[in-house]
Amino acid sequence: MSTGGSSILLAADGLALKVGERWLCCEFSLRLAAGECLVLLGPNGAGKTTLLHTLAGLRAPTVGAVRLGARPYADWDSLAAARFRGLLAQQQPDHFSASVLQTALIGRHPHLGRWGWESADDVAIAQAALAELGLADLAARDILSLSGGERQRVSIAALLTQAPQLLLLDEPTNHLDLHYQIAVLELFARLKREGRGVVMVLHDINLATRFADQVILLDGRGGVVAGSRDEVLQAARLSHAFDHPIRRVDIDGRVIFLPD
Numbered sequence: 001m002s003t004g005g006s007s008i009l010l011a012a013d014g015l016a017l018k019v020g021e022r023w024l025c026c027e028f029s030l031r032l033a034a035g036e037c038l039v040l041l042g043p044n045g046a047g048k049t050t051l052l053h054t055l056a057g058l059r060a061p062t063v064g065a066v067r068l069g070a071r072p073y074a075d076w077d078s079l080a081a082a083r084f085r086g087l088l089a090q091q092q093p094d095h096f097s098a099s100v101l102q103t104a105l106i107g108r109h110p111h112l113g114r115w116g117w118e119s120a121d122d123v124a125i126a127q128a129a130l131a132e133l134g135l136a137d138l139a140a141r142d143i144l145s146l147s148g149g150e151r152q153r154v155s156i157a158a159l160l161t162q163a164p165q166l167l168l169l170d171e172p173t174n175h176l177d178l179h180y181q182i183a184v185l186e187l188f189a190r191l192k193r194e195g196r197g198v199v200m201v202l203h204d205i206n207l208a209t210r211f212a213d214q215v216i217l218l219d220g221r222g223g224v225v226a227g228s229r230d231e232v233l234q235a236a237r238l239s240h241a242f243d244h245p246i247r248r249v250d251i252d253g254r255v256i257f258l259p260d
């Protein structure tokens with residue numbers, strides 16, 4: 001995949017991943033430029049989260065190299081890396097009571113000075129992020145009292161509060177109703193247009209069709225196809241990867257993939 005001359009936020013060369021004795025994907029490369037969205041697709045257990053965590057620098061690739069901006073993760077100071085890229089994890093472990101605002105403020109930690117105190121500006125950034133996710137009225141609520149969808153939106157607000165250049169999102173639509181699924185993906189699309197980079201794991205092929213510029217499709221058997229959205233999202237490739245017949249339908253100028 002090539003993205004011309006614009007600023008590269010994330011690159012991987014000759015990447016291949018193995019867990020235990022099983023290869024999740026054979027070698028491939030990627031380039032993600034500012035202003036682009038890459039979607040990772042594939043069946044359960046194919047390796048999407050493992051790949052996302054590798055791209056986030058949380059685990060080393062089995063083969064190949066990952067670069068954040070122009071440098072390998074090993075050359076990054078951990079706080080600087082946390083200001084550059086942020087990860088929305090698939091599950092949020094909540095063990096202790098905290099307010100929604102305090103939880104969103106965790107996103108400011110990589111930005112705080114040596115004493116670690118949040119300033120009024122940090123609080124304003126967190127409050128704006130909560131408002132963006134429709135959570136302003138819940139700012140004082142205990143995080144342990146929230147519904148699944150509300151909790152997911154707080155996690156997204158914490159990521160916006162972190163304000164990284166590159167957003168790595170593991171199933172960002174988890175727990176969200178239809179309205180918020182589209183709203184959060186539109187929000188990430190806006191951040192992308194403003195010059196950030198987005199990498200996200202999705203299960204919905206039609207949301208991938210709508211929001212991706214590039215796609216990496218893992219087939220769960222070690223096969224991987226990486227390329228532009230239209231190169232990768234083809235009925236035959238998707239049917240093979242998901243081991244289920246999938247048809248392409250064109251409706252009112254939009255492409256829809258339907259499982260038989």
Ligand SMILES: Nc1ncnc2c1ncn2[C@@H]1O[C@H](COP(=O)(O)OP(=O)(O)OP(=O)(O)O)[C@@H](O)[C@H]1O
Nearest residue numbers: 019020024042043044045046047048049050051201
């Ligand atoms: N430490 C490990 N040892 C052995 N296998 C592992 C380990 N970690 C992950 N796996 C396996 O690697 C595979 C890929 O897991 P991963 O979570 O990346 O898949 P995924 O595509 O994100 O799946 P899902 O769609 O179900 O979330 C799974 O079969 C998982 O059980």
